[in-house]
Structure formats: structure tokens, C-alpha cells
Amino acid sequence: MYAMTHIAMHDALNAIDRRSRPYAYRGNARGASPDAAVAAAARDVLVPLLRELPPPFADCVTSGNVVAGVEARYAAALSRIPDGSAKTRGLATGHAAAAAILAARAGDGSGTPLFDTAYPQGTGPGEYRFTPGFDFAFAPGWADVTPFALRSAVQFRPGPPYAVTSQRYARDLAEVKRLGGDGVTTPSARTADQTEMARFWVESSPLLWNRVARAAATGKHLDPWQSSRLFGLLNMALADGYVATFDTKYRAYNFWRPVTAIRNAAGDGNPGTVADPTWTPLVPTPPIPDYDSGHSVEGGAAAQVLKRFFGTDRIRFETCSYTLPAGQTCTDAAPVVRRYHSFSQASAENGLSRIMVGFHFRKAVDEGIAHGVRIGDWTVHNTLRRVS
Structure with missing residues (x-):
């Protein structure tokens, strides 16, 4: 979960300005908001993975309202970014970067019994x-x-x-x-x-x-x-x-x-x-x-x-x-x-x-x-x- 989240954020940023080689997502989003891209990438990886955690880890997520906490931080991050095309493009880039790493890791064996x-x-x-x-x-x-x-x-x-x-x-x-x-x-x-x-x-x-x-x-x-x-x-x-x-x-x-x-x-x-x-x-x-x-x-x-x-x-x-x-x-x-x-x-x-x-x-x-x-x-x- 840590690795996938940070890969998504990395790839989203590098679609906006390529400074290092992407891992799973190769896009071109010059002019997009980096903050929006990072927020969307992190949220879109964390929420589904947190919901997939098996017991007893799932119990910690549920009892601590962890997913709700992620959603609240995501909303707070977006509220600080001015509306406009840069924000819209940034969100799209983050969503795409998250989807790419989730797809790349589908069936990676991490569903093995614990x-x-x-x-x-x-x-x-x-x-x-x-x-x-x-x-x-x-x-x-x-x-x-x-x-x-x-x-x-x-x-x-x-x-x-x-x-x-x-x-x-x-x-x-x-x-x-x-x-x-x-x-x-x-x-x-x-x-x-x-x-x-x-x-x-x-x-x-x-x-x-x-x-x-x-x-x-x-x-x-x-x-x-x-x-x-x-x-x-x-x-x-x-x-x-x-x-x-x-x-x-x-x-x-x-x-x-x-x-x-x-x-x-x-x-x-x-x-x-x-x-x-x-x-x-x-x-x-x-x-x-x-x-x-x-x-x-x-x-x-x-x-x-x-x-x-x-x-x-x-x-x-x-x-x-x-x-x-x-x-x-x-x-x-x-x-x-x-x-x-x-x-x-x-x-x-x-x-x-x-x-x-x-x-x-x-x-x-x-x-x-x-x-x-x-x-x-x-x-x-x-x-x-x-x-x-």
C-alpha cells in the first residue's frame, strides 16, 4: 500500500513535468495542478486498498474511521486549490496514475492467506x-x-x-x-x-x-x-x-x-x-x-x-x-x-x-x-x- 501510493503520486507529478522515469503511468499533463494530481493519486490508491485489508487489519481501519479520514484530508486538500482547468487536469492525471498502478498490481499475489x-x-x-x-x-x-x-x-x-x-x-x-x-x-x-x-x-x-x-x-x-x-x-x-x-x-x-x-x-x-x-x-x-x-x-x-x-x-x-x-x-x-x-x-x-x-x-x-x-x-x- 505504501509503495503503490507513492508510485502513483510520483507518476502523476512526472506526467506534469518529467524529471524521473515513470513506473506505471506515462502521461502528458503539462499545465496541470501538481497539488490536485498528488491528492487524487494518493486518495484513489489508499481508499480501495484500505477497504481490501483482511482481518485483523480491517478492524483497525473500520474502528478508526481511516477511510473517512482519508476522504476528509482529500477534500481539505482540494479546497485549497483554485477551481479551473489546471485543477481539473490535475485531478484527471492523479486518477489516471492511481488506476495505472492498481492495474499493474492486480493479481500480484498479495491476497495470499495471512x-x-x-x-x-x-x-x-x-x-x-x-x-x-x-x-x-x-x-x-x-x-x-x-x-x-x-x-x-x-x-x-x-x-x-x-x-x-x-x-x-x-x-x-x-x-x-x-x-x-x-x-x-x-x-x-x-x-x-x-x-x-x-x-x-x-x-x-x-x-x-x-x-x-x-x-x-x-x-x-x-x-x-x-x-x-x-x-x-x-x-x-x-x-x-x-x-x-x-x-x-x-x-x-x-x-x-x-x-x-x-x-x-x-x-x-x-x-x-x-x-x-x-x-x-x-x-x-x-x-x-x-x-x-x-x-x-x-x-x-x-x-x-x-x-x-x-x-x-x-x-x-x-x-x-x-x-x-x-x-x-x-x-x-x-x-x-x-x-x-x-x-x-x-x-x-x-x-x-x-x-x-x-x-x-x-x-x-x-x-x-x-x-x-x-x-x-x-x-x-x-x-x-x-x-x-
Whole structure:
């Protein structure tokens, strides 16, 4: 949804003044109102996609009157634009750009079931099985969704995780076991800052990285064409990151999560691991295989797009989070803010947080970041290229 919305806005603007290559819609609308085109493009993608969301996400849309909110913002945006031929042409351009990306993505595989209770669980060491508290695997078919920029989901698939009987695996297990516990059932050696960092990055990757991009775009005073290209690239890379990591997780390796590995270490055949049958992570582990870390893929892809777009990694920014304890979130009076001197620093911290929260082995984090960097590079080099 993020990627399609920003592609539509990008293509609408570039039909008015071609500054970068369009993705799905090639029009000629010189003299049209850019503001009208952007508003119509965004509205026409968001409204139908929001209405198509499956439960439980559809419940959030309905209870929060999200579609009504989009329509209200659309009406407010149009009210600020003087009536006339420029507005009319802008609206037509936005409608056309939205229709083009909706048509291009029809049948892209994103209608795959999200909750698979029949997904086969492994029984041997290293084999994925449902994580505690869940009786399903989440979206194993997402690996079949058509990418936006990648040639295929397997294009940059990483090599395998460490063998369960290896010393490197035992080292990684000991690390997440020591640092990733909840501090209640399971003691943890995390510092207070590491606990804050762990919870901070639990938030939705697209939501947080779009917020980072907005801060950078605002600080650099990007114009609408530059912004639309930035957000189009970012969200295509993020979308493709999920497709690619779900291929790696489900189709390639199907590797167990730390919570499963630690609780069942007595039978893993590795003399360097010690079981803790009651080990509990800081946050309940998502019902998805460990390798590679999808959150780390997202961070690597986002940071690389931002780095390539701005031509530098070293841009200072700060951001808040929606997954910190009450009183500390973005919408609270005094939110906790974490500050960074570069995009790659934020990506590295995002990856490290998955160990601190008890979700991933370090191998999954490191390979995930590298996987994301390749996706980010490919996206910038092969889509929405600037034209003279």
C-alpha cells in the first residue's frame, strides 16, 4: 500500500513535468495542478486498498474511521486549490496514475492467506515450529508476491544459517539467551538503554522508516518531485524486502527462532548449548521463521535507499516510536527520542534490537542487513531513474 501510493503520486507529478522515469503511468499533463494530481493519486490508491485489508487489519481501519479520514484530508486538500482547468487536469492525471498502478498490481499475489494454521511444523533441531502463543505461521505465501523492483524474490537470497552443531551457532544462541530475556521469567543482562532500544524498534518498519525519510526530506527542503521519488524508491525497497525475506525464511531455510532453540537446546546435538525450558523473550516472538531477520532486511534496504538518494550516509536525525511504554511514545506529551548521526547507524541499531528483544540470532541480523542493502542498491539503480 505504501509503495503503490507513492508510485502513483510520483507518476502523476512526472506526467506534469518529467524529471524521473515513470513506473506505471506515462502521461502528458503539462499545465496541470501538481497539488490536485498528488491528492487524487494518493486518495484513489489508499481508499480501495484500505477497504481490501483482511482481518485483523480491517478492524483497525473500520474502528478508526481511516477511510473517512482519508476522504476528509482529500477534500481539505482540494479546497485549497483554485477551481479551473489546471485543477481539473490535475485531478484527471492523479486518477489516471492511481488506476495505472492498481492495474499493474492486480493479481500480484498479495491476497495470499495471512494466518496458516496448517503450515507444517518441523520436529528436528533447527527446524521451524510455531512460536509460543501462536497456532499459525504468518503469511508463508508472501514469498510469491510480485516484487516492485527486484527481478525475483530469490535475486539476493543469502546463504544458509550456521549449522546447529557449530560453535558459531552456540555463540549466537548464548548471546540472545543472555540479552533477550524478559527480565521477569528470564533474567537479562541488557542495560536500561538496550531495553529501550529493543522496544523502540519493535515498531512497524515501513511506518518508522517513512518517518525517518520525512525528517530527512524536510531538513533538506526537497520539492514535491524529489520527495515523490524518494518515497517511491524507499517504499518499493521496503515492499520488496518483505517479499525477499519471506522467500528466505520459508522457502529456503525454515529456521527455528531463538525461543524454540533455547527451550529445546538439550536435543540440538551441540555440546556448547544449554537448554532453558522456560526462557521467555522480552516481547512475544512473531510467528515467522528466524532466518534472515526481516526487520534487519527492512532497515538495510531503507538506509541504503536514503544513503544513495542523498549522496551521503551522514545526515543527523532523530525519531520517536509507537512501541515504547505508555508515556514515552510519539503521541505522548514527552516522547522518548533517539538520535542518530547516519542512516547506517540507525540500521545497525535496528538490527541489534532484534537480539535484545529476543527475536533473532546475530547471524540472521547480519545477513538480513546485507540482504537489505543489496535490495536498496538495486531499487535506486534500476527504478525511477532521474532524467535530464
